[in-house]
Amino acid sequence: MTEPKSKKSSRFKRFKKLFSIKKKQQEKIQHGTPSTAVFRLSWHPDDIMNELHGLSSPKELLGKKLLMQVGGVNHGWILDFTTSTINIDKYDVPASVANANKAPSGPPSTYPDLKGYPWAWYKDLNTYNKIELGKLSEMKAFVTGKIAASGEMKPWDYIDSVWKEAKVIAEAKKREAFLKGDIEAGVSEQEEEEEEEEDVDEEARIIAMFKPEKEPWDPRTKAFWKRHFGTDMLVATYLYLISSVFFVVLSLQILFVELAKATTEQIDPSTTAHYIGTAFMSIFFLIGNIYFIKMSYPESMMIMVYRVMTNDPAQMTFTQRYFTANEMLISIWMFMGAFIVPTVLESIFELFFLGEWKHALADLNTMIIGTVIFMPFMISSFPDCMRMNNGQGSTYTFDYLIAPCLGLNKDVQNMKEDDRAKYEKRVEFWTKHLGNDMLAGAWELALMGVAAGIPSLIYFVTNPFLPAAISAFWSGMPFCLGSILMLHAMYPENMNKSIFFSDEDDESTEKSVRTASDSSQGDVEVESTPLLA
Known part of the structure; x- marks a missing residue:
């Protein structure tokens, strides 16, 4: 039987990748250069969080809190800007949530006081590392389901400068520790090349993530209605x-x-x-x-x-x-x-x-x-x-029409503190709704x-x-x-959310899809079809 073209292509790529890695290793041995001699930076959330703790809170974030989680990590981080200096705290994440393949809809339900705060989630430490290294854009990660978020997004824009400041400090410490021999080189060259050579059909991944495996055709099931009106x-x-x-x-x-x-x-x-x-x-x-x-x-x-x-x-x-x-x-x-x-x-x-x-x-x-x-x-x-x-x-509409008409492009340097605070709130309001x-x-x-x-x-x-x-x-x-x-x-x-369906409906939706498939040979069970119950 003739082998499919796609399988031949993927097998050829694996052989080609293995050959290129072996060839580079031989070249390094010939020139006397050990493969681990080069410092390769890798990032863990704690690297930056440790340096953020104690830095001055950006004025735009005063009084706010931001939350962050990473898949596979049994705790999340609370970035507290309620005082003049940043305080980093942690909260526990249940193993069932931390190790789940599907993105959670927000912080764990065991912490109701955290609900409503701006929250960001990374699929795993590898995703977080790639984004921090600039190998993966946040938008690409978002559309492929590798990051998720809830709550107001604007506060994350204000953290950029202080985040970069903490990142520079953390990188300097990592390099110093590497030169002293206190830490290893990070990601090995072979692992790095394997990541770069990885051939993944991202569009197929997006379809698999947002489209049900089996198209629901039975209008008596909730899956049908969520598919077309979800x-x-x-x-x-x-x-x-x-x-x-x-x-x-x-x-x-x-x-x-x-x-x-x-x-x-x-x-x-x-x-x-x-x-x-x-x-x-x-x-x-x-x-x-x-x-x-x-x-x-x-x-x-x-x-x-x-x-x-x-x-x-x-x-x-x-x-x-x-x-x-x-x-x-x-x-x-x-x-x-x-x-x-x-x-x-x-x-x-x-x-x-x-x-x-x-x-x-x-x-x-x-x-x-x-x-x-x-x-x-x-x-x-x-x-x-x-x-x-x-x-x-x-x-363009905001910059050249809305801002000039509403007086939102004034110089804040010469304003009094109270006037500046009111002005910034106005700008924040109109930016959120017409930005x-x-x-x-x-x-x-x-x-x-x-x-x-x-x-x-x-x-x-x-x-x-x-x-x-x-x-x-x-x-x-x-x-x-x-x-x-x-x-x-x-x-x-x-984006891609509904005021009629909640994220908690997903499990029942998947169940109704399976039920519809199983019941195609006979009657539909009322208990498994929410619209009939």
Whole structure:
């Protein structure tokens, strides 16, 4: 039987790696250079924590506490900034949690007083070491499930300077101890080369982590509902789909009513052209929303982020960089096209065939306003912008519009202490809610949703049996609710999370998947299907 190509390839890589290691070892022996003579730095959390203890607390972190855990370690660390100097304390982590393959959702439940503090988790000591050595980016580690976090993320940005200070001190001590012979060289060269040569399909790992092994098809199981509605982003996109379907229905209803007038009275060609353009727009929006649902599943989102962080935009073609670099960018262009193309064609028809230059100008103004509203989303979806600020995204809207308008770019050096504290709190508040272009776009979309939802609700309440009112309600309200839910999902701490499902549901979800598979030959057990119980 012929051996699969993938197995041959992996076997060839192992032989090649072994040969290169042996060759380098022989070269070192010939030149009289022992393989352990070179100091190779490796990091353990205690190395930096020991040096952090007693350093001055950053002013931005005064009164706060941060938590950190590492898989395989039976304790976590409390970084206490409640006083002028940093205090490092520890808390016990149960062995079942410390050695679990799956990331916990936060600090151990045995410490309820720690719940709510900013918390970070590393999969194991090797992951922590690679990140500290710069061999693994935090964003790549996040999308591959090697780090996790909960609580507010902003405080971690303020620890950077004091963390680096402690790291420099720790490295100097390590080098001094190595020269004295008190410690070994760290990671051996062979182990280092084996790590670098390790061939892992990260995208396959992401899919395995965020997508169930067996796709749940039984709507009687909780697994089915969590698969398709298990994140706020997914629920929002399905609400958008409902809105788009009824937007198509509403636009066609209005168009048919207008065309029906032609049999009894003269119709306005400009108005008819406008209704035809709206009908085409609604169909394009529907197609774009179907694609938006596809990209909103957790594995698709995380693969998109992984590709953004690992593919250099400078190596992309013009089309890739500005049109097709990621699923988010493609979907935004679909929505923009759905809005721009029919409006431009409608304006051309009004201007050159009907001579209605006022109507054409009004339509073009509407198109420009809509384009400006979508612009923060568009900017934030470019690969260059998604990579900015260590993967947190671009901040053009905040820097050039929000900060100047709200007076958030003042010089704090000449401020009084009380005024400075108030100013910094204002900056922190607005940065949290409008600090990147994606969030700014989400807030715009939420306001648009509310503006569409309230009138549609009033129209339906006052005309409950009118077909157009029913269509308007089912178009406006899902869009309103979806936009609000989308805004909630855009906050970093809410990524791939849900207000309807909790992390504690995972075990029951896995159980229901197995039950659905087992029961495919017979009846479903009510006890194993939460939605039927």
